[in-house]
Structure formats: structure tokens, C-alpha cells
Amino acid sequence: MLRRRSRAAVTAALVLAVGAGAQTSAGAAATGLAIPAKKEIAMRLVSSAENSSLDWRSQYRYIEDIHDGRGYTAGIIGFCSGTGYFKPAVALAKSDGLRSLGQFAYYDAAVVHGFDGMRGVRERALARAATPAAGAAYLEAFLDERVVEMHKEAAHDDVSRIETAQRRFLREGNLDLAPPLRWAVYGDRYSITR
Numbered sequence: 001m002l003r004r005r006s007r008a009a010v011t012a013a014l015v016l017a018v019g020a021g022a023q024t025s026a027g028a029a030a031t032g033l034a035i036p037a038k039k040e041i042a043m044r045l046v047s048s049a050e051n052s053s054l055d056w057r058s059q060y061r062y063i064e065d066i067h068d069g070r071g072y073t074a075g076i077i078g079f080c081s082g083t084g085y086f087k088p089a090v091a092l093a094k095s096d097g098l099r100s101l102g103q104f105a106y107y108d109a110a111v112v113h114g115f116d117g118m119r120g121v122r123e124r125a126l127a128r129a130a131t132p133a134a135g136a137a138y139l140e141a142f143l144d145e146r147v148v149e150m151h152k153e154a155a156h157d158d159v160s161r162i163e164t165a166q167r168r169f170l171r172e173g174n175l176d177l178a179p180p181l182r183w184a185v186y187g188d189r190y191s192i193t194r
Contacts (some may be wrong), residue, residue, distance in 0.1 A: 031094070032090070032093075032094060032098075032099055032100045032103045033090050033100055033103045033104065033107070034090070034094075035100075038100050038176075038177060039086075041100075041104075041177050041179070041181065041192055042100075042103070042104045042107060042177070043056045043076070044056060044190075044192055045104060045108070045165060045177075045181075045183070045192075046104075046107065046108055046111055047059065047076065048161075048165075048183070048185045048188070048190045049108070049160075049161035049165070049185045049186070050076075050111065051076075052185075052186065052188055054190060054192070056076045057076070059075060059076040060075055060076055062074060062075060062076075063075070085110075086107055088110070088115050089103075089106040089107040089109070089110040089115060089118060090103045090106065090107055092106060092119070092122070093105070093106040093107070093132075096122075096132035096133070097131075097132055097133040098132055098138075098139075099175040099176055100175065100176045100177040101139065101166065101169050101170060101174065101175045101176070101177055102132065102138075102139055102142075102175070104166070104177060105139060105142055105143065105146070105166050106118055106122070108161065108166065109121050109122075109142075109146055109149075112150070112156065113149055117149065120149070121142060121145045121146050121149050122142065124145040124148075125138060125141040125142040125144070125145045126138075128141040128144070128145070129141040129142075135175065136170060136173075136175075139170050139175075140167075140170065143162050143166055143167050143170070146159075146162055147159050147162055147163070150162070158186055160184060160185050160186055160187075161185050161186075164183055164184040164185065165183035165184070165185055168183055169181065169183070179192050179193055179194050180192065180193045180194070
């Protein structure tokens with residue numbers, strides 16, 4: 001015979017379960033772009049390319065149909081109905097064993113090409129480099145394939161967001177996006193000092 005638990009007993013059980021989950025989450029060490037300071041760097045980097053500004057928060061109110069076949073473009077990095085967001089790209093990069101720069105490279109590719117487009121770039125890079133865990137060699141292949149993808153659309157002729165930002169950090173060996181960072185996008189120079 002099943003007994004019905006009182007509302008208070010159910011509530012107490014839920015509080016304990018949620019508390020235990022919070023302790024597990026709080027106890028897990030954040031890595032890569034899950035670290036708030038690293039996510040802030042990623043958002044400022046992508047905003048330099050998308051908005052010509054490091055002030056990504058001021059872009060929340062933007063919305064426009066730019067007639068690119070992706071619906072309305074809105075918000076801090078031009079989110080649109082045809083593309084994915086921050087979390088799926090970072091989760092895939094983490095599962096591939098990539099550090100902050102690799103996580104950002106996936107995220108930036110998803111911003112421009114959508115999550116499916118980013119996965120296509122990834123698949124082509126995997127065909128050229130044995131594994132993402134190979135680190136710099138894989139990221140070079142990923143960025144090479146990203147340039148190819150950029151050139152498929154006239155709106156993305158300028159690949160400085162890759163060549164003078166991401167590839168620069170890679171060649172400097174800065175796989176963790178540790179400040180100070182200096183880069184240029186579309187002829188504008190930017191820096192993050194801390």
C-alpha cells in the first residue's frame with residue numbers, strides 16, 4: 001500500500017535535494033569560459049567584432065531584420081532564430097578538451113555561422129587534425145576551416161576576428177585567454193588589461 005506524503009514532508013525532501021545539488025554544483029571547480037572573468041573576456045572579444053565596442057551589455061536593446069535569411073537579429077551578439085547560443089558551443093568545446101581559447105573559437109563560430117555551421121567547421125577540422133586534444137595543431141586547423149567558412153558569405157570577407165584576434169592568441173600560446181590581451185578587428189584596436 002502506498003502512503004501519501006504530507007505536503008510538508010514533500011517540501012522538506014525537495015529542499016534537501018535542491019540543497020544537495022547546490023552543494024555539488026558549488027563544489028565543482030569552474031573551468032574555461034565557465035569562470036565569470038573568462039566569460040566576460042569572451043563577451044568583450046566577440047563584441048569587438050560584432051559591435052565595434054567592448055561594451056557588450058549596451059547591445060541588449062538592438063533588434064533588426066538584416067535580411068540575411070536568419071530572421072530577426074537581436075541582442076548582444078546578433079542572436080537570431082537560426083543560430084545557437086553560448087552554452088551549446090562551450091559545452092561542445094569542453095567535451096572536446098579545449099581550454100578557454102578553443103571554447104571561445106567555437107562560441108565565435110556559432111555566433112557567425114550558427115551552431116550547425118560551427119559543427120561543420122569542427123568536422124572539417126577533425127578531418128585535418130587527429131583530435132581537439134592535440135591543442136594548438138587542432139585549433140590551427142579549426143581556424144583555417146573557419147576562414148574558409150567565412151569566405152562563403154560576402155558579408156564576412158574580413159576575417160580579422162580570426163586572424164588578428166583568435167589566431168594571434170593561439171600563436172602567442174595564450175590558450176587560457178589570460179590578460180593582457182591585445183587584438184584588432186576590422187581595423188580597430190582593442191585591449192583587455194585585466
